[in-house]
Amino acid sequence: AQSVTQPDIHITVSEGASLELRCNYSYGATPYLFWYVQSPGQGLQLLLKYFSGDTLVQGIKGFEAEFKRSQSSFNLRKPSVHWSDAAEYFCAVAPYNTDKLIFGTGTRLQVFP
Amino acid sequence: DTGVSQNPRHKITKRGQNVTFRCDPISEHNRLYWYRQTLGQGPEFLTYFQNEAQLEKSRLLSDRFSAERPKGSFSTLEIQRTEQGDSAMYLCASSYGTENTEAFFGQGTRLTVV
Numbered sequence: 001a002q003s004v005t006q007p008d009i010h011i012t013v014s015e016g017a018s019l020e021l022r023c024n025y026s027y028g029a030t031p032y033l034f035w036y037v038q039s040p041g042q043g044l045q046l047l048l049k050y051f052s053g054d055t056l057v058q059g060i061k062g063f064e065a066e067f068k069r070s071q072s073s074f075n076l077r078k079p080s081v082h083w084s085d086a087a088e089y090f091c092a093v094a095p096y097n098t099d100k101l102i103f104g105t106g107t108r109l110q111v112f113p
Numbered sequence: 114d115t116g117v118s119q120n121p122r123h124k125i126t127k128r129g130q131n132v133t134f135r136c137d138p139i140s141e142h143n144r145l146y147w148y149r150q151t152l153g154q155g156p157e158f159l160t161y162f163q164n165e166a167q168l169e170k171s172r173l174l175s176d177r178f179s180a181e182r183p184k185g186s187f188s189t190l191e192i193q194r195t196e197q198g199d200s201a202m203y204l205c206a207s208s209y210g211t212e213n214t215e216a217f218f219g220q221g222t223r224l225t226v227v
Contacts, residue, residue, distance in 0.1 A: 004155075036218075043117070044156070044204070044218040090155050099144060099208075100169065101216065103155030 002027045002095050006104035014112050015083050021076040021107050023091030031093040033074040034101065035065055039087040047089075050074065061085070086111045117219035119205050125225045126195055133191045134222045138207030145188050146216060147180055148204040149173065156204055162188060195226045 003026045013019055025031060033050040048059025055067040065076045074091060088108050092101040118137040126132050138145050143164050148156035159178070160170045164185040174180075177195075182188040192199055202223050206216040 041220070043220045044206075046215050046217075049215065092155070098169075099146070099161050099163075100158040100171075101146075101148075101156070102158070105153070105155050 002031070002093060002102050004091050004093055004102055004104035006089075006091055006107050008107045009105070010108045010110070012110040012112060013081050016080050019076075019078045019081045019085075019109070021089050021091075021109070023074045023076065023104060024072050025074065025091075025093045026072065027093060027095060029096055030069065031095050033065075033067060034092040034094070035059065035063070035074075035076045036090045036092060036103075037061075037087050038090065038106075044090065047076070081109075081111055083111045083113060085109060117205055117207050117217050119203075119219035119222050121222060122220065123223045123225075125227060128197060128226055129194055131191065131193045132195055132224065133189050134203055134205075134224075136188045136190070136205030136207075136219060138187070138205070139209075139217055142207035142209045142217075143185070144208045144210070144216075145182055146206040146208075147188070147190055148206065150202040150204055150221070151200075159190075192224075195224075197226045200224055200226045 005024045035047040036044040038044050047063045048057045050057045050067045057065050088106045090106045091104045120135045146161040147159040150156040160180050162182040177193045180190045202221040204221045206218045208214045208216045
């Protein structure tokens with residue numbers, strides 16, 4: 001069965017520091033991959049997605065993610081974190097030719113000034 | 114365009130009562146999805162519609178749950194005989210197209226069953 005693992009439940013970084021959030025997926029083929037952010041009281045917002053092509057994907061708010069097929073990973077990165085980035089981050093996969101998203105359990109990011 | 118709208122935002126109900134939530138997708142989005150999110154978990158897929166046709170239902174969707182999208186526009190999710198385990202955030206999302214495309218999420222309806 002398809003699954004998504006986000007090993008880090010909670011991450012704390014200082015403002016201006018770099019960030020990497022880990023995501024591993026389990027699927028027989030290359031799925032479609034997504035990162036969403038959820039702020040308190042807000043809906044899920046898409047940061048970036050990977051369907052095919054260049055394995056380094058650029059998203060909104062200065063985020064990027066790299067798809068590594070050999071490691072079944074799709075880690076999210078940001079070179080310099082801002083206090084407004086504090087939120088819950090979800091990695092998700094959509095198996096090929098389906099419409100449902102399978103989400104990980106999320107990583108809560110806390111940013112200290 | 115005002116995005117995906119969900120009503121109500123919060124609902125408190127007594128165990129055993131029926132509740133209904135509404136989702137208004139982005140105009141002209143032909144696909145509509147329902148997810149459920151419990152505390153500390155990611156959203157879990159419940160069901161999805163393409164236009165008015167319900168194309169897939171999760172095994173999470175027990176017989177007490179029913180979803181409709183009668184005219185291919187707004188959708189309702191009804192829970193009959195609510196149980197405390199139904200307490201969760203119910204999220205709606207919509208997208209346009211025939212393949213995996215970006216799904217836009219609403220802010221959700223938080224259900225508390227007491």
